[in-house]
Amino acid sequence: MFSSKSKDSAPAPQPLPTPVNAAKRPRQLSAPSIISADMVISGTLVSSGDIQIDGRVEGDVRSVGLVIGDKAEIHGEIYAEDVTVRGKVMGRIRARKVMLAATSHVEGDILHEAFAVESGAFFEGNCRHSDNPLGDAQRAAAPAASHDAERSQAQALFAPLSPVTG
Numbered sequence: 001m002f003s004s005k006s007k008d009s010a011p012a013p014q015p016l017p018t019p020v021n022a023a024k025r026p027r028q029l030s031a032p033s034i035i036s037a038d039m040v041i042s043g044t045l046v047s048s049g050d051i052q053i054d055g056r057v058e059g060d061v062r063s064v065g066l067v068i069g070d071k072a073e074i075h076g077e078i079y080a081e082d083v084t085v086r087g088k089v090m091g092r093i094r095a096r097k098v099m100l101a102a103t104s105h106v107e108g109d110i111l112h113e114a115f116a117v118e119s120g121a122f123f124e125g126n127c128r129h130s131d132n133p134l135g136d137a138q139r140a141a142a143p144a145a146s147h148d149a150e151r152s153q154a155q156a157l158f159a160p161l162s163p164v165t166g
Contacts (some may be wrong), residue, residue, distance in 0.1 A: 035054060039055035040056045040058070042058040044061070047064070051067070052066075052069065054071060056073045056074075057075070057076065061076065062078075068104075070103050075091060080094075082097045083099070085100050085106060087103070088106075091108045093106070093108065094110075094112075098110055098115050102121055103120070106123045107125060110123075111127075112128075112133055113132075
């Protein structure tokens with residue numbers, strides 16, 4: 001009735017199939033992080049995967065994919081590969097692909113590679129195409145950092161000298 005098989009005859013495990021879009025955009029194969037409707041977050045959110053926000057965020061959001069729900073609010077800057085806005089955003093959006101749904105309310109500038117707007121969406125600000133909207137953000141931050149370093153060096157050079165006592 002039961003036959004015994006040796007361990008040597010066990011079939012070798014087969015590798016898992018790779019997703020179709022893995023070559024296009026490497027993403028984690030995990031569920032998105034979800035900020036529920038009853039949650040308020042103050043601070044910066046950073047994720048190497050996807051985020052779905054249904055609550056309120058007071059701060060910047062950085063992720064690969066971002067979905068902003070109908071009742072969600074973000075007061076800060078957004079940096080992502082893919083952004084779908086259904087709720088309210090008060091701040092700048094920098095993303096490769098931006099989609100404003102009919103229920104969206106956006107007040108701020110949008111730097112994008114691809115941009116779509118459904119009928120009924122509210123958008124107040126400037127939108128500008130960029131071949132590398134996320135790279136432009138890094139270049140814009142670099143001069144500010146170097147300016148701060150130069151200011152610190154100048155303050156050190158022109159700091160009042162301590163009195164010499166003799």
